[in-house]
Amino acid sequence: MKTKIYLAGGFEGGWQDIVTNKLKDKAILFNPQKHALAEKDKYTTWDLYHVNKCDILLGYMSSNNPSGYGLALEIGYARAKNKVVILVDERSKVDLTFQRYFSICQESSNILFDTLEEAVSYIETFAI
Numbered sequence: 618m619k620t621k622i623y624l625a626g627g628f629e630g631g632w633q634d635i636v637t638n639k640l641k642d643k644a645i646l647f648n649p650q651k652h653a654l655a656e657k658d659k660y661t662t663w664d665l666y667h668v669n670k671c672d673i674l675l676g677y678m679s680s681n682n683p684s685g686y687g688l689a690l691e692i693g694y695a696r697a698k699n700k701v702v703i704l705v706d707e708r709s710k711v712d713l714t715f716q717r718y719f720s721i722c723q724e725s726s727n728i729l730f731d732t733l734e735e736a737v738s739y740i741e742t743f744a745i
């Protein structure tokens with residue numbers, strides 16, 4: 618059975634396409650960028666449903682993500698559900714004020730990476 622991965626993070630930058638291209642044949646990907654839901658109650662329900670169904674949550678905090686509030690919710694929910702949380706945090710390196718507040722998400726993750734490429738390579742080890 619393929620590993621199920623939830624892609625948590627901002628919708629800009631094309632990072633989901635990078636992950637999809639690398640893992641599409643090795644894992645089942647839950648990508649909230651693709652659900653096209655606009656109402657917050659509907660997309661929040663969709664997101665948390667799929668976080669609950671995943672094996673791994675891949676969280677991506679890009680350096681230009683304006684807040685990370687949604688990502689923080691998804692990381693917290695995944696940890697409460699005992700999911701593996703793999704986090705890439707690019708923003709904390711360039712914004713020390715943000716880093717101070719986002720450190721709770723870092724501590725709630727199982728493993729932290731500096732780059733998306735490192736995280737995807739690590740996730741590939743789960744798809745043996």
